[in-house]
Amino acid sequence: MNLSSTNVHRPGTIRSSAGPRSTRPKAPAVRARKLVPFAFVSPTLALITLLTVVPILMVAGYSFMDNVIVEPNPVFVGFANYVKVLSDPTFLTALGNTFVFITLSTVVHLVLGLAFALLLNTPLLGNVTKAIFRVIYILPWLFTIAVIAIVWRLMLDPSGVVNYLLGTFGIQGADWLSTPETALGSVTFINIWSGYPFFMISLLAALQGVPTVLHEAARVDGAGWWQRFLYVTLPHIRPVIISMAVLDLIWTSQQFALIWMTTGGGPLNATEVVSTYTYKQAFSNFDFSTASAAAVIVLLLTMALAFFYVRQQKVRD
Amino acid sequence: MSNVTLRGRREASIDVSRQPRTAKKTLLKAGAIAALVIGALYAGLPVLWMLSTSFKQNGEVFALPPKLITSGFSLDAYTAILTDPSRLRFFLNSYIVAIAVTVLTLLVAILAAYGFSRYEFPGKRLINIVIVSVQAVPPITLVIPYFGLMVALGLYNTYPGLILTHMVFTLPYAIIMMTAYFNTLPRELDEAAKVDGANVWTALWRVLVPISVPGIVAVGVYTFMISWNEFLFALTLTRTDSMRTVPIGIQLLMGQHSFEWNQMMAMSILGSIPVLLLFLLFQRSFIGGLTSGAVKD
Numbered sequence: 001m002n003l004s005s006t007n008v009h010r011p012g013t014i015r016s017s018a019g020p021r022s023t024r025p026k027a028p029a030v031r032a033r034k035l036v037p038f039a040f041v042s043p044t045l046a047l048i049t050l051l052t053v054v055p056i057l058m059v060a061g062y063s064f065m066d067n068v069i070v071e072p073n074p075v076f077v078g079f080a081n082y083v084k085v086l087s088d089p090t091f092l093t094a095l096g097n098t099f100v101f102i103t104l105s106t107v108v109h110l111v112l113g114l115a116f117a118l119l120l121n122t123p124l125l126g127n128v129t130k131a132i133f134r135v136i137y138i139l140p141w142l143f144t145i146a147v148i149a150i151v152w153r154l155m156l157d158p159s160g161v162v163n164y165l166l167g168t169f170g171i172q173g174a175d176w177l178s179t180p181e182t183a184l185g186s187v188t189f190i191n192i193w194s195g196y197p198f199f200m201i202s203l204l205a206a207l208q209g210v211p212t213v214l215h216e217a218a219r220v221d222g223a224g225w226w227q228r229f230l231y232v233t234l235p236h237i238r239p240v241i242i243s244m245a246v247l248d249l250i251w252t253s254q255q256f257a258l259i260w261m262t263t264g265g266g267p268l269n270a271t272e273v274v275s276t277y278t279y280k281q282a283f284s285n286f287d288f289s290t291a292s293a294a295a296v297i298v299l300l301l302t303m304a305l306a307f308f309y310v311r312q313q314k315v316r317d
Numbered sequence: 318m319s320n321v322t323l324r325g326r327r328e329a330s331i332d333v334s335r336q337p338r339t340a341k342k343t344l345l346k347a348g349a350i351a352a353l354v355i356g357a358l359y360a361g362l363p364v365l366w367m368l369s370t371s372f373k374q375n376g377e378v379f380a381l382p383p384k385l386i387t388s389g390f391s392l393d394a395y396t397a398i399l400t401d402p403s404r405l406r407f408f409l410n411s412y413i414v415a416i417a418v419t420v421l422t423l424l425v426a427i428l429a430a431y432g433f434s435r436y437e438f439p440g441k442r443l444i445n446i447v448i449v450s451v452q453a454v455p456p457i458t459l460v461i462p463y464f465g466l467m468v469a470l471g472l473y474n475t476y477p478g479l480i481l482t483h484m485v486f487t488l489p490y491a492i493i494m495m496t497a498y499f500n501t502l503p504r505e506l507d508e509a510a511k512v513d514g515a516n517v518w519t520a521l522w523r524v525l526v527p528i529s530v531p532g533i534v535a536v537g538v539y540t541f542m543i544s545w546n547e548f549l550f551a552l553t554l555t556r557t558d559s560m561r562t563v564p565i566g567i568q569l570l571m572g573q574h575s576f577e578w579n580q581m582m583a584m585s586i587l588g589s590i591p592v593l594l595l596f597l598l599f600q601r602s603f604i605g606g607l608t609s610g611a612v613k614d
């Protein structure tokens with residue numbers, strides 16, 4: 001009795017030991033015990049249903065209707081909203097800007113994050129020095145996007161400190177966030193500053209997990225720093241790099257606050273991304289139907305990325 | 318005799334090679350420090366500039382050449398924020414929402430994580446995949462139905478509306494991180510408690526939870542941070558200043574006719590202090606928990 005009660009909580013053993021006996025009628029106690037795990041996860045299931053499943057069904061429903069939310073009796077219009085969104089040049093511009101914004105951000109996040117992680121992991125420096133620098137390097141990540149947006153607006157102002165510093169090097173500054181040619185690059189630059197620390201932290205943890213024995217062995221075989229990085233370090237941290245890159249693409253594609261508070265999508269749609277486009281359709285134009293169609297398109301694109309992430313995680317399990 | 322010469326020769330050979338190697342090492346070390354300092358300037362200067370501007374008079378903000386400490390150095394901007402009841406209300410709202418989100422998230426996540434860590438049940442894999450996927454659902458997709466839903470439920474422009482919707486961001490992470498943490502604790506612990514006559518519930522709260530405090534703290538800090546920083550839902554699901562949170566309060570400062578840069582920076586500093594403090598206090602367990610949970614290394 002004692003044995004079987006402990007076995008209940010060992011998934012591997014309960015299945016094999018109970019297998020031959022499972023044809024026998026089960027005692028109510030056993031059945032009740034089978035419900036225990038569901039009791040533990042049921043609050044989560046209820047919340048996820050309320051906060052994601054129901055809303056996604058709602059927004060999908062809205063996207064096939066006209067005049068939702070603002071009118072009491074919306075009518076079914078089929079794919080008309082999708083046609084409207086996909087033939088809207090502003091949406092296509094937003095899609096292109098989003099692509100530039102997320103790929104540039106992710107690539108530079110990775111490069112900066114890896115470079116800083118390698119620096120913070122170097123055996124050349126003492127642990128205290130590295131700990132102090134680590135805190136400084138994590139700083140950008142600890143500020144909310146609203147704060148980051150206004151600090152950079154201050155610094156990138158035409159008469160701000162960035163243009164002053166460039167001027168001391170003889171470089172002509174610009175009105176970075178208000179010029180169509182530089183706005184997207186500037187917003188991406190700010191996003192890079194705010195997002196690299198998460199890469200850095202994860203890669204630093206991964207670097208610390210690379211067995212030093214491997215490095216020693218490679219060194220004995222005469223491998224230089226670059227070769228050791230290429231053939232020992234990189235294969236070891238590759239899974240983390242891929243996971244982080246996909247996660248970052250997803251997160252960056254969802255960035256709203258930064259663009260909303262720096263440029264609002266302007267000037268001339270130069271920084272319009274899919275999230276600001278959808279927000280404006282809904283809460284500036286009160287065209288919730290078009291916004292819903294855009295929102296569903298965004299969801300589908302993100303899910304395609306998420307699919308790769310889940311598959312990647314499965315491979316690593 | 319041969320022994321001595323051997324040792325002598327070895328020492329000699331070491332001495333020959335040590336000279337250039339230490340020189341090279343010093344050079345490398347100097348290079349590493351230089352690179353670290355350049356990186357630190359990139360990371361830290363904007364923060365320093367924010368701090369510096371918050372102590373200036375507004376008229377000095379764009380004075381040339383830029384100075385870190387000006388003659389008008391004062392705490393005026395902070396006083397202006399801290400004596401304005403409508404702005405203090407933003408802070409109160411942020412604390413209420415973030416603390417409630419943290420407590421509720423931890424409660425729900427601990428239960429779910431215990432279920433995932435200690436039981437095998439039909440549908441477990443599917444539920445796991447759903448939880449991982451929820452993290453990827455774009456907030457902009459959710460905000461439209463949330464708006465309809467919160468109006469319908471009478472939760473528009475209320476604390477419960479914000480608290481509930483923030484949990485869509487915090488819950489998946491918290492469950493993944495807590496499950497990873499529980500998985501590191503041996504099952505023998507809760508089984509021993511059960512042998513002593515405790516039921517599952519007591520085993521969880523009296524045995525597992527007390528020894529999981531480092532993990533719970535890490536998850537709690539991260540949850541607080543996400544909720545404190547949330548922008549889109551706070552923007553769309555609240556209407557009156559009495560319900561606005563700090564990030565929206567900062568945006569509202571910016572929207573006013575003249576730009577009070579020193580006050581905006583002071584508000585930014587004040588709004589960042591809770592997260593900065595939590596991070597500095599719990600840095601170690603926080604980074605450990607985050608990387609083990611989120612990236613599953």
